[in-house]
Amino acid sequence: MTVQRADARRNYARILAVAEAEVAAHGADASLEQIARTAGVGSATVRRHFPGRRALLDAVFSERIEALRARAEELAAAADARAALLDWLGALTTYAASARGLAGALVQDGTDDQDHVNACSTKMTEAAEPLLRNAARAGAVAPGVTAADLLTLITGIALATEHHPDPAAEAHRLLGLAMEGFSPLR
Structure with missing residues (x-):
């Protein structure tokens, strides 16, 4: 079992919170790029936590x-x-x-x-x-x-x-x- 660094856990939580809001507003087709921008992370960080x-x-x-x-x-x-x-x-x-x-x-x-x-x-x-x-x-x-x-x-x-x-x-x-x-x- 790998232990996530504190910043990785914070990024995950922030991405998930933003994704919940974006999906509520725009449905299942919410933009992954918009989620990354709003969460203040890069698209690669979103994909690292959520491969798709x-x-x-x-x-x-x-x-x-x-x-x-x-x-x-x-x-x-x-x-x-x-x-x-x-x-x-x-x-x-x-x-x-x-x-x-x-x-x-x-x-x-x-x-x-x-x-x-x-x-x-x-x-x-x-x-x-x-x-x-x-x-x-x-x-x-x-x-x-x-x-x-x-x-x-x-x-x-x-x-x-x-x-x-x-x-x-x-x-x-x-x-x-x-x-x-x-x-x-x-």
């Missing part, structure tokens, strides 16, 4: 992603598997619709290249799988629905509602419509 945009976005969203992962773990023991899955998907929708740039961070790029693994998406897919398995065992979801399908759905809804006057409300409305498609009440 995906790594930077993973760091920006890591705390919220961890909270959603922990919530899924709590809900996995719920007696009502359908309600647990819908509760978690609602929490993910709320966050994805309100945290500008998260939907972009969750988008799978379609490659199998391990250098481009999407940590945010991977963690959310892994968090959803036990909830989905429980719901499937209870007969509460349509056959063939995967955790990746649900994450893609939430991502699409968040991207589609990003510029709506009330993105979270519209995202939840659309999620409700979709729920009736893959998990109809009996």
Whole structure:
């Protein structure tokens, strides 16, 4: 394990704080060069800490992603598997619709290249799988629905509602419509 120098830790913290603000303002496509300028460091310093945009976005969203992962773990023991899955998907929708740039961070790029693994998406897919398995065992979801399908759905809804006057409300409305498609009440 390498120990970072104090100045490297300060640079990391400053870059991350600026990146959070830039992503909130400009979404997942926030300029890495602008982040470096605002943080008072060079582009090489940003790339040393965050080898690519995906790594930077993973760091920006890591705390919220961890909270959603922990919530899924709590809900996995719920007696009502359908309600647990819908509760978690609602929490993910709320966050994805309100945290500008998260939907972009969750988008799978379609490659199998391990250098481009999407940590945010991977963690959310892994968090959803036990909830989905429980719901499937209870007969509460349509056959063939995967955790990746649900994450893609939430991502699409968040991207589609990003510029709506009330993105979270519209995202939840659309999620409700979709729920009736893959998990109809009996």
